[in-house]
Amino acid sequence: MLYFVLFVVIMEMIQMKKHLLLLASKTGRSCLVREVLEIRRINSAHSNSVQHLTCLAKWTAHKKSKITGSIVTQLSSQHSKLVEMNRQYMRALIDIVLLLSRQGIAFRGHNETSSSLNQGNFKEICNLLAKYNPDFDSKYCEKTSYSSHRIQDELIEISSNYVRNIIINEIENAVSCSIMCDEARCFKEEQMSLCVRYCKDLNVTERFLGFIDCSQNQNAETLTQSIFEYLKIWGLNSFIPIVAQSYDGANVMSGRFNGVQARVKEKYPYAIYTHCMAHRLNLVVIDMCKLIKETRSVFNTLKALYTHFSKPSINKKYNDIQVKLGINKLSITKISDMRWNCRYKNCEAVKTNYKAIIIALEEEIENDGDKDVNEAIGILHVLKIKNLSFIYLYCIKY
Incomplete structure (x- = not known):
């Protein structure tokens, strides 16, 4: 646009110069006057022409754009x-x-x-x-x-893939890894959780890698194939050796000849199998609680406490006593063989709220207002008379 305006101005100057040269070659005052009038007429006609006015508007806009920026720049901003x-x-x-x-x-x-x-x-x-x-x-x-739900799912998937790629890069830098699998049933779907352990900066790192759908079949061959396929999807099956593996004691996982651990060893001979230590410890605790008289008495009493204080009216009185004594509320939960930490939590709850439990049971017996009094008498007798067994409550933590 700038070059076009300059071109128009130069052409006007050339035209004017031609007229001046023509005037210089002529003689007489009248001729000079006529030429000057002719030049004015030509300039006036040009100044009012559409082309001149358009160029003048563009030139003005160009000078303004030096201050405010061009339209392209404004649109880009x-x-x-x-x-x-x-x-x-x-x-x-x-x-x-x-x-x-x-x-x-x-x-x-x-x-x-x-x-x-x-x-x-x-x-x-x-x-x-x-x-x-x-x-x-x-x-x-x-x-x-x-x-929308679809966008939420996509954001979750993108985020999980980003985190998983970071884990995979760390495993690649560690050169080798070990795997851990356990059942993770979800409603009507059978899943297997897969975790990996590897060394990062001389520190052992454990990461959850994902869930594997194994609803179709749960035999050793299918489970092993599912593990290898999942690792292959994320590029860990080809050149990253598995040097260790850990599962629970189920025969399909730990079988020496046809279990998952044996089939993994066929592909990775150095993949040492270790029975999960947490499972082992849980089995030891369960057997100990059943075989030793004192511990059996302790955990039977804990079950009775859970059942007794599960009743809303009794639990309400128990909570009020906790508030009066300023004791931190720790609820007694149901003991389960599969929930490993429930025994410790219940022992800790009874240890912390022992005084509140005794007062609640004594008030219930004194009021003698419902059919649960006999149960309260039995629990209180165990807690107060046979309280030597509850030395375990103080020793388990340490």
């Missing part, structure tokens, strides 16, 4: 702001996904319509951010807010 706003919005959604995943909280609600009082954790957090962040609110209120 606005586009950059829009891109940055969109990125900030997606970062907020990803942070919400990471928060809910890290805390193990459900994403969705039963009713996620705009009239619902509880739209689910994901959308409720979005509503909270929109309340205090105008930029987030402007994007979240649009028709395409990227908060």
Whole structure:
């Protein structure tokens, strides 16, 4: 545009110079006057022409663009702001996904319509951010807010793949690894959790790698094939040797000839099998609780305490006594052979709330108001008269 304007100005100057040279070659005053008038007429006609006015407008706009920037620059700046706003919005959604995943909280609600009082954790957090962040609110209120179930699943998948790739890179740098598998049933699906252990900066690192769907069959051959296929998908089956493996004591996993550990050894001869130490310790504790009289008495009493204080009216009185005594509330849970830490937690709860338990049982016996008094008398007798067994409650922690 600038070159075009300069071209027009130069052509005008050349035209004017031609007229002046023509005037110099002529004689007489009248001729000079006529030529000057002719030049004025030509200039006036040019100044009012569409081409001149268009060029003048473009020239004015060009000078103004030196200050405000060109249209292309302005459009590019606005586009950059829009891109940055969109990125900030997606970062907020990803942070919400990471928060809910890290805390193990459900994403969705039963009713996620705009009239619902509880739209689910994901959308409720979005509503909270929109309340205090105008930029987030402007994007979240649009028709395409990227908060649908499909987008949530995609964000979860992308985040998990990103973390998994970091773990895989660390395993590749460690050269070798070991695997650990255990059953992880989910409703009607049979799953197997796969964890890996490897050395990072001379420190042993343990990471969860993923769940393997093995609903089709749970024999040793299928489970082994599922493990190898999963490792192959993530590039760990070809050149990363497995030097150790650990499972529970089930025959399908630990079988010496046809178990999973034997089939893994066929491909990785140096993959030493170790029966999971946590499973072993749990089996030892269970057998000890059944065979030794004192420990059997302790844990039978813990079961009785759980059953007795599960009744709402008795539990309410027990909680009131805890508040009066200023004792930290620790609930007594059901003892299960599969929940490894339930025994320790129950022992700790009885140890901390021993005084409150005694007072609650004594008040219940004194009031003699319901049919559970005989049960309370029996528990109190064990706690007070045969309390030598409960020395275990103080020793287990140490």
